[in-house]
Amino acid sequence: MYTTLQFIHSYWAYLTLLIIVLATVNALKGLFAKTDFKHKDLRISLFALIVTHIQIIIGLLLYVYSPNAMGAIKSGGMGSVMKDAALRFSSVEHPLIMIIAVVLITIGYSKHKKKEEANAKFKTLSIFYTIALLLILSRIPWGNWFN
Numbered sequence: 001m002y003t004t005l006q007f008i009h010s011y012w013a014y015l016t017l018l019i020i021v022l023a024t025v026n027a028l029k030g031l032f033a034k035t036d037f038k039h040k041d042l043r044i045s046l047f048a049l050i051v052t053h054i055q056i057i058i059g060l061l062l063y064v065y066s067p068n069a070m071g072a073i074k075s076g077g078m079g080s081v082m083k084d085a086a087l088r089f090s091s092v093e094h095p096l097i098m099i100i101a102v103v104l105i106t107i108g109y110s111k112h113k114k115k116e117e118a119n120a121k122f123k124t125l126s127i128f129y130t131i132a133l134l135l136i137l138s139r140i141p142w143g144n145w146f147n
Contacts, residue, residue, distance in 0.1 A: 005062040009055070010144070016055045017136065020105070023048035024133050027125035030118070037118035045125050049109045052132075056102045063095055089141070097139040101132040108132070 026044050030037065063069055069091040072081050081087045108128020112121045 002062070002065045002067065005058060005065060009058045009062050012051070012055050012058060013140070013145075016051045017140070019044075019048045019051045020129065020133050020136065024126070024129040027122050027129055031122035031126045034119060035122075037121045041122075045109055045112065045129070048129065049105055052102050052105050056098060059095065059098060066090075069095075089139075094139045094141065097135050101135040104128050104132040104135070 023044050026041060029035075030041060068087070072084075072087050072091060081091050105128060108125055111128070112124040115121045115124060
């Protein structure tokens, strides 16, 4: 089960990153071009929300079933995990930052729905989605992506 979850999480990540980049660029384009907020803009931002939530659910399941993360925490405690850079990244930094990014995407999507003007909608989505994208890019295990 662990290898299946790892496979799905790894390949779903490409789609997730692509959609988040698309949604962020779309929001920034709408903000700077001062265009109307159309149905496609809503769908793009909603799709980014959906794929990130699916990815975080898969990631949390993977975390629970991970022999590396959970095994290291159970055997040596958090102190030993925090001393090892690779374990700290996979057990603490990556999951925590990704959860924060998904929360930011969720907040941004929720807040934009309450705005009336198109520019305010695009601005809200731009801020939250850009910060989330930067956080995600900072904690992707890039070495695993190119192997």
